[in-house]
Each structure stands twice: as C-alpha cells, then as structure tokens.
Amino acid sequence: MRGLLDFKTNIMSFVEKNEYYALCIGRFILFLSAFLMVHSKLCYSAGLGNIIIPITLSIFCAVIPMSIGMIVLEVFCLLNLMGLGLEVVAIVAIVMLIAHLLYFRFAKGSLYRSVLTPVLAFTRMPYIMPVVCGLRGSTGSIVSVLFGMIIYYLLAGIKANDTVFLSTADISSTDKMMLIIEQITKNKELWVVIFAFLLTDILVYAIRRLSIKNAWRTAYLVGIAFNMVVILSGKLLVGESEGIVWLLIGSVISIGVALLYEFFFMHLDYTRVEQVQFEDDNYYYYVKAVPKVMVQARQKSVKRFSQSQEEMTDKHE
Amino acid sequence: MINEEKVRLMTKLAIYEENKGKHIIPIGNYYKEDYVGIQMLKSFFSGTIAYLLILVLMACYQLEYLITEIVKLDVAAMIISIVAAYVFFMAVYLGITYVICSTRYKKAQKSLKAYDNVLKKLENVYQREEDDTKPIKW
Numbered sequence: 060m061r062g063l064l065d066f067k068t069n070i071m072s073f074v075e076k077n078e079y080y081a082l083c084i085g086r087f088i089l090f091l092s093a094f095l096m097v098h099s100k101l102c103y104s105a106g107l108g109n110i111i112i113p114i115t116l117s118i119f120c121a122v123i124p125m126s127i128g129m130i131v132l133e134v135f136c137l138l139n140l141m142g143l144g145l146e147v148v149a150i151v152a153i154v155m156l157i158a159h160l161l162y163f164r165f166a167k168g169s170l171y172r173s174v175l176t177p178v179l180a181f182t183r184m185p186y187i188m189p190v191v192c193g194l195r196g197s198t199g200s201i202v203s204v205l206f207g208m209i210i211y212y213l214l215a216g217i218k219a220n221d222t223v224f225l226s227t228a229d230i231s232s233t234d235k236m237m238l239i240i241e242q243i244t245k246n247k248e249l250w251v252v253i254f255a256f257l258l259t260d261i262l263v264y265a266i267r268r269l270s271i272k273n274a275w276r277t278a279y280l281v282g283i284a285f286n287m288v289v290i291l292s293g294k295l296l297v298g299e300s301e302g303i304v305w306l307l308i309g310s311v312i313s314i315g316v317a318l319l320y321e322f323f324f325m326h327l328d329y330t331r332v333e334q335v336q337f338e339d340d341n342y343y344y345y346v347k348a349v350p351k352v353m354v355q356a357r358q359k360s361v362k363r364f365s366q367s368q369e370e371m372t373d374k375h376e
Numbered sequence: 377m378i379n380e381e382k383v384r385l386m387t388k389l390a391i392y393e394e395n396k397g398k399h400i401i402p403i404g405n406y407y408k409e410d411y412v413g414i415q416m417l418k419s420f421f422s423g424t425i426a427y428l429l430i431l432v433l434m435a436c437y438q439l440e441y442l443i444t445e446i447v448k449l450d451v452a453a454m455i456i457s458i459v460a461a462y463v464f465f466m467a468v469y470l471g472i473t474y475v476i477c478s479t480r481y482k483k484a485q486k487s488l489k490a491y492d493n494v495l496k497k498l499e500n501v502y503q504r505e506e507d508d509t510k511p512i513k514w
Contacts, residue, residue: 150436153429160426161469164418165476199476236436244437 064354067323086128087121089171092178093132094120100181100218103142103225107135125170126163132174140217143224146235147217154213154243158206169196169203176207177214183305185211186290187313189256190282191320193263194275201260205253212249216242251293259286270347275325279317283310326352379505385498392491401491403484412477419473423466431458 074081094113102108116135120128133155137148163170172188179185188204220238223230243249259282266278287310294303333348393401403411435442442449 150433153433157426157429160422160429164422165473233436233439236439240433240437 061354063322064352067326068354070323083121086125086171087117089174089178090120090128090132091117093174094135096178096181097132097136097139101136101139101214103221104139105142107139126167129163129170129174136214143217143221144232144235146232147224147239150236150239151213151217154210158210162202162206166200166203169200172196172200172203173207173210176204177211180208180211181215183302184309184312185252186283186286186306186309187316189259189286190263190279190313190317193260193282194267194279194317194320195324198261198264201257204256204260208249208252208256209243212246212252213239213242216246247297248294248299251290251297251299255286255289255293258289259283272329275321275327279321280314283313283317286310328352379501382498382501382505385494385501388494389491389498392494396487397491400484400487403481404488406481408478408481411481412474415477416470416473419470420466423469424462427462427465 091114094117098107098110098113113135116131120131123131133152137152137155140148140151158173163173172192176185176188179188185204185208188207189201192201192204217224217239220242223238224235262285263278263282266281267274269277271277287306290306291303294300294306327349328351329349331350333350335344335346335348337344337346406414
C-alpha cells in the first residue's frame with residue numbers, strides 16, 4: 060500500500076509541477092485514440108488511409124484548445140465518411156452541429172467527455188462514463204456523455220450498414236438518408252442506454268453527496284450495478300440480446316476503473332474521522348472531517364564520501 | 377528591496393487571471409440581467425438554428441412521403457404544429473439557459489469577491505509602501 064501511495068504522490072507532484080505538459084500528454088492520448096478509432100473503423104476515403112495523418116492531427120490537437128480540437132476531429136470524421144456519399148456526410152454533420160448549437164456552447168469544460176464516450180463505446184466500455192459524471196461532474200455534465208452516445212450509435216449504425224451505402228445497386232438518396240436517421244430514431248437500444256445513463260448519473264450523484272461512510276464507493280458500486288440491471292432489462296425488453304456479455308465484462312472493468320479513480324481523487328481514511336461542533340451568531344455547526352490518505356514524497360539523499368575520508372577510515376581500521 | 381508580500385499577492389492574482397479568472401472576470405463586467413439577457417439572446421439564435429436543423433432532418437426522413445402526399449397535406453395544420461413545437465422547444469431551451477446562466481453568474485460573483493479581497497490587500501501594500509517613502513515633515 061505504501062508503494063501505491065508513493066506512486067500516487069509522485070504522479071500528483073509530477074502533474075502539479077508540469078501542468079501544461081501533463082495536459083498536453085492527456086489531450087494527445089485522448090485525441091490519438093479518437094483519431095485512430097475513426098481511422099480504423101470509418102476510413103472510407105482513399106486519400107486518408109495513411110496512418111501518419113491521424114498521428115499528426117493528434118499532436119496538433121494536443122496543443123490547441125479542446126473546442127477547436129474537437130472540431131478538427133469532427134471534420135476528419137466527416138472527410139472519412141465522404142466515401143459513403145454526400146448524404147451520409149450531410150446528416151452526420153447536421154447532428155454534430157445540433158449538438159454544438161444546443162449544448163457545447165455551455166459546457167466547454169466537458170467536451171473531452173463527448174470525445175471519450177464514443178471511443179470507449181467502440182471498445183464496448185462506456186459504462187464507466189455516467190459513474191464518473193456522477194462522482195466528479197456537475198448535475199448537467201451527463202448531457203455531454205449522452206451526446207457522445209448518440210454520435211457513437213450514429214457512426215456504429217453507418218459502419219454496420221456500409222455495404223448498403225457502398226453498393227452500386229439502385230438505392231436512392233432519400234433511402235440512404237432515411238437509413239441513417241433511423242440509426243437514431245428507431246434504435247431502441249440507444250434510448251435504453253440514454254435512459255440508463257441518465258438515471259445512473261442522478262443516482263451516483265445523490266449517493267456520493269450523502270454524509271455516510273464510504274459514500275464514493277457505495278455510489279459507484281450501486282451506480283454500476285444499477286446501470287447494468289437497467290440496460291440488461293431494457294435490452295431484453297426490446298429484444299436486443301446482442302452485447303450482453305460485453306455489458307457484464309464492461310461493468311466489471313468499470314468497477315476496477317472506479318476503484319482507481321477513487322484511489323486518486325477520494326482516498327479517505329475513515330478510521331480518523333473527526334467530529335467538531337461550534338457556533339457563530341446565526342448558526343450552530345456540526346462538522347464531520349474525514350482526512351485524506353496522503354504520504355510525503357520520499358526524498359532521496361545521496362551521501363558522498365570523499366577520498367580523504369575513506370583513507371582516514373582505512374587508517375582507523 | 378523586494379516586498380515578499382506584494383510578490384505573493386501579485387502571483388496569486390496572476391494565477392487566477394490566467395486560469396479560472398479568464399472566464400469569470402468578463403462575467404463580472406455585467407449586471408446579472410444584462411449577462412443573462414445576452415446569453416438568452418444567443419440561445420434564442422442557436423436554438424432557432426438547431427430547431428431548423430431538426431426540421432431538416434425530419435424532412436429528410438419523411439421526404440418520400442412528403443413528395444408523394446404533398447397535395448393531400450393539410451399545410452395550415454402542419455404549420456401550426458411546427459410553430460407550436462417551436463414555441464415549446466424554445467421555452468424549454470430558454471428556461472434551461474436562464475437557470476444555467478443565473479447559477480453561473482452567482483458562482484462568478486462569489487469567486488470575484490475573493491479576487492477583490494486579494495486586490496484590496498495588494499492596494500493596502502502599495503499604500504503602505506507609498507507612506508513609507510514619503511519624506512517626514514517636521
């Protein structure tokens with residue numbers, strides 16, 4: 060445990076000392092995974108097949124503001140979809156534009172969640188997102204995750220029907236557009252997930268604010284279990300049995316991620332809880348203070364022995 | 377000689393202005409009504425464009441039906457329902473904007489109060505320095 064705490068303290072102090080570089084590295088990893096995801100799953104344009112392009116764009120996005128980085132990612136995604144036809148690009152662009160107009164102008168701080176959610180969803184692990192929002196975010200931050208899920212289901216639907224879009228058979232533009240929009244409107248699984256994520260976020264947020272022991276741990280364990288049960292029953296209800304195994308695996312992994320998250324951001328020592336009471340003119344205060352588990356970073360001290368000292372010790376012997 | 381207290385306060389202010397204050401200080405330039413009003417005006421335009429885009433998506437989805445049934449359509453009823461939906465949509469969206477911006481303004485005021493306190497402390501330090509450098513009149 061001491062080793063883990065040392066590791067945490069070292070990471071924290073590194074991030075504090077090199078805040079800008081740490082932020083750039085974080086953004087680079089986020090954008091690299093997003094660009095590579097688009098490159099591997101949605102690359103339908105011949106000119107964008109080179110792996111150098113997503114890597115270069117990730118480096119570029121790591122040093123520019125998040126909002127511009129997100130627009131670069133969206134444009135890259137649209138250019139990749141160009142091979143499927145202009146109708147596909149137009150509909151996806153409209154959905155992205157609606158998200159920007161309605162929500163992203165209020166929540167520039169939670170843009171990264173909208174990028175991270177589809178990336179995690181493509182790896183079948185998005186179930187941690189509503190839990191993280193409930194633990195750290197404000198009440199409305201779940202909306203960014205929900206927009207991320209809508210974009211994911213739209214892109215995943217396009218990917219699943221790419222043979223239809225690519226076929227030379229007679230498929231009219233209106234049919235193509237209908238097919239894309241149906242990926243959102245007629246996708247019952249999407250609405251089940253949105254409903255489950257929304258409820259999970261509210262539940263986690265409510266529990267972690269309670270004045271109980273291990274509020275965070277209780278919140279994410281209950282949240283993950285609740286999310287799994289709601290999605291599972293929703294899937295069975297709408298007859299979508301696909302992905303149930305991944306739901307279970309994803310939920311178990313989410314517990315691991317949440318444990319790690321708790322260790323870094325809310326590692327409390329409940330054995331040293333202090334209860335204090337005091338008053339001022341207007342109120343009487345009952346305060347419960349729970350200390351965080353912290354260790355001082357170990358200072359390495361190197362002792363140097365000069366040659367003369369060594370000789371002296373030899374003589375003594 | 378360097379005044380350590382002054383440097384500490386100035387660093388504190390600079391860090392605030394560079395990070396958190398970047399978004400908060402501009403809010404402090406407005407009265408609540410003005411700030412919320414401007415944001416609601418922006419929301420009115422962005423909401424209207426978003427609604428039009430949603431209509432475009434719906435039209436794309438029903439394009440075939442619209443083309444074949446255009447003659448039989450009750451245009452007046454359709455326009456009334458579109459306008460009613462628009463009014464409802466905007467009422468909800470503007471309501472949410474009002475709540476978000478009011479809360480944001482309240483939080484900004486709290487944060488700016490702390491910023492002002494540090495500024496006042498800095499002003500006091502300057503005042504003290506000025507007093508110390510004044511020649512003493514006999």
